Amino acid sequence: xxxxxxxxxxxxxxxxxxxxxxxxxxxxxxxxxxxxxxxxxxxxxxxxxxxxxxxxxxxxxxxxxxxxxxxxxxxxxxxxxxxxxxxxxxxxxxxxxxxxxxxxxxxxxxxxxxxxxxxxxxxxxxxxxxxxxxxxxxxxxxxxxxxxxxxxxxxxxxxxxxxxxxxxxxxxxxxxxxxxxxxxxxxxxxxxxxxxxxxxxxxxxxxxxxxxxxxxxxxxxxxxxxxxxxxxxxxxxxxxxxxxxxxxxxxxxxxxxxxxxxxxxxxxxxxxxxxxxxxxxxxxxxxxxxxxxxxxxxxxxxxxxxxxxxxxxxxxxxxxxxxxxxxxxxxxxxxxxxxxxxxxxxxxxxxxxxxxxxxxxxxxxxxxxxxxxxxxxxxxxxxxxxxxxxxxxxxxxxxxxxxxxxxxxxxxxxxxxxxxxxxxxxxxxxxxxxxxxxxxxxxxxxxxxxxxxxxxxxxxxxxxxxxxxxxxxxxxxxxxxxxxxxxxxxxxxxxxxxxxxxxxxxxxxxxxxxxxxxxxxxxxxxxxxxxxxxxxxxxxxxxxxxxxxxxxxxxxxxxxxxxxxxxxxxxxxxxxxxxxxxxxx
Numbered sequence: 001x002x003x004x005x006x007x008x009x010x011x012x013x014x015x016x017x018x019x020x021x022x023x024x025x026x027x028x029x030x031x032x033x034x035x036x037x038x039x040x041x042x043x044x045x046x047x048x049x050x051x052x053x054x055x056x057x058x059x060x061x062x063x064x065x066x067x068x069x070x071x072x073x074x075x076x077x078x079x080x081x082x083x084x085x086x087x088x089x090x091x092x093x094x095x096x097x098x099x100x101x102x103x104x105x106x107x108x109x110x111x112x113x114x115x116x117x118x119x120x121x122x123x124x125x126x127x128x129x130x131x132x133x134x135x136x137x138x139x140x141x142x143x144x145x146x147x148x149x150x151x152x153x154x155x156x157x158x159x160x161x162x163x164x165x166x167x168x169x170x171x172x173x174x175x176x177x178x179x180x181x182x183x184x185x186x187x188x189x190x191x192x193x194x195x196x197x198x199x200x201x202x203x204x205x206x207x208x209x210x211x212x213x214x215x216x217x218x219x220x221x222x223x224x225x226x227x228x229x230x231x232x233x234x235x236x237x238x239x240x241x242x243x244x245x246x247x248x249x250x251x252x253x254x255x256x257x258x259x260x261x262x263x264x265x266x267x268x269x270x271x272x273x274x275x276x277x278x279x280x281x282x283x284x285x286x287x288x289x290x291x292x293x294x295x296x297x298x299x300x301x302x303x304x305x306x307x308x309x310x311x312x313x314x315x316x317x318x319x320x321x322x323x324x325x326x327x328x329x330x331x332x333x334x335x336x337x338x339x340x341x342x343x344x345x346x347x348x349x350x351x352x353x354x355x356x357x358x359x360x361x362x363x364x365x366x367x368x369x370x371x372x373x374x375x376x377x378x379x380x381x382x383x384x385x386x387x388x389x390x391x392x393x394x395x396x397x398x399x400x401x402x403x404x405x406x407x408x409x410x411x412x413x414x415x416x417x418x419x420x421x422x423x424x425x426x427x428x429x430x431x432x433x434x435x436x437x438x439x440x441x442x443x444x445x446x447x448x449x450x451x452x453x454x455x456x457x458x459x460x461x462x463x464x465x466x467x468x469x470x471x472x473x474x475x476x477x478x479x480x481x482x483x484x485x486x487x488x489x490x491x492x493x494x495x496x497x498x499x500x501x502x503x504x505x506x507x508x509x510x511x512x513x514x515x516x517x518x519x520x521x522x523x524x525x526x527x528x529x530x531x532x533x534x535x536x537x538x539x540x541x542x543x544x545x546x547x548x549x550x551x552x553x554x555x556x557x558x559x560x561x562x563x564x565x566x567x568x569x570x571x572x573x574x575x576x577x578x579x580x581x582x583x584x585x
Contacts, residue, residue, distance in 0.1 A: 105304030179418035223252030299325035338461030372425035
């Protein structure tokens with residue numbers, strides 16, 4: 001077997017011999033060059049350069065390059081499509097420098113002992129006299145407007161009883177888990193020691209239903225009077241010379257056996273953004289330490305959650321961010337708060353990153369979990385929880401009226417097993433995709449001259465924070481543009497080339513299948529115009545002959561001309577190069 005160098009050497013010798021023969025015989029230039037096909041019909045290369053870089057080598061090299069580039073193009077396109085199908089996300093980090101900040105959604109909470117410290121209840125007092133005073137007062141307030149008017153202060157007995165009813169319902173329906181709520185409802189109905197409490201609940205709930213007073217309205221009225229008993233100052237501070245202090249209203253957010261919570265409420269006229277660093281809010285309350293033995297510290301939540309007991313209202317393992325719970329009495333507290341990070345993620349339901357985009361008609365995480373508890377109580381008691389009635393629709397309220405737990409009969413075996421749960425529903429409640437992380441710094445400036453006072457100043461720190469925003473890597477138009485780049489970088493194709501290729505394939509399909517195959521199929525199928533007699537096919541048209549017997553035999557069948565004895569022009573030369581011309585005058 002010859003090596004490559006031997007083949008190249010033989011080709012070089014043959015080339016020199018051919019050149020010598022050309023010089024000796026000048027007529028060789030007039031003869032066409034004929035390739036030697038003696039080697040099994042294969043052309044021999046004329047030189048080593050022809051063997052390595054000839055037309056045949058160039059053709060195969062071109063095929064290889066096109067194939068290799070096509071493989072690279074297919075690889076890039078496949079990876080691009082896979083990346084687009086996976087909805088790949090990207091995160092952009094930026095440092096925000098702001099000239100002002102939004103006012104945080106603050107919630108303040110005090111313990112129930114602190115809230116009720118202003119009224120000393122004698123457990124050995126005359127209950128008959130107490131009940132008579134309460135009943136007379138409720139009978140006198142026979143309309144909603146008069147009962148809820150801020151100009152109508154209630155007797156402290158009404159405040160204490162109403163607070164007990166509100167806190168009991170909240171703790172029974174919301175301030176526990178699903179099995180705990182079922183146990184509380186069962187105990188409320190079946191425990192003989194709670195007979196007096198059931199009568200008190202029935203009295204207040206009947207009065208509310210008669211005057212069309214909801215749980216939220218009663219909570220606002222009672223909580224506002226409880227707060228006013230402790231109030232000294234509750235101010236929004238600005239650096240505006242015209243209005244340095246703004247006194248907002250309060251909105252009661254939560255009343256339970258553990259605590260009472262409220263938030264400042266502004267209107268359009270007195271709401272202002274935080275335009276300067278420094279003190280922007282202050283709180284001063286007092287308590288009657290003579291009526292309580294232990295007094296828990298207050299807390300403030302900058303996320304605006306209804307209660308500090310967030311384990312019953314949000315998922316497990318959440319960070320207690322933006323919460324400070326050491327605002328104890330007899331101390332001067334200074335809190336400095338600032339936004340540390342703000343995250344905006346894309347809506348998804350993946351494990352560990354699931355979140356929901358909160359829109360105007362989308363319930364937040366707390367309302368979603370509240371609806372789950374409401375639906376559980378509707379299922380086991382066929383009624384709607386009063387603390388969650390504001391989340392129910394009109395159809396739900398018509399089907400399941402407001403609860404009277406003295407009439408809710410539960411199976412004791414199911415209660416003991418703990419079969420009542422709303423975990424499956426709560427698993428579908430996701431947090432907001434927009435999350436803010438606060439940095440709260442606390443400093444005690446000293447002791448207060450009055451031990452029964454709680455005083456706190458809240459300052460705002462820096463206006464800059466880190467912002468992280470998540471977005472999709474690909475949109476439809478970005479994907480189309482990237483697809484055009486992927487197919488064009490190696491082969492020079494474009495999306496227009498793909499469209500042309502698809503059009504070519506479609507036209508070829510139509511030509512081969514629709515135009516050519518369909519007439520053949522139609523000929524095989526019978527038609528109304530075709531008459532079949534046995535196995536013989538009859539023509540659609542009238543009967544004709546294959547050849548016209550009257551036609552001259554000298555006429556050309558193909559062109560309809562008379563046959564000539566000499567070959568025609570189609571054979572390569574003219575039959576009559578000098579035709580005879582006849583001129584007729």
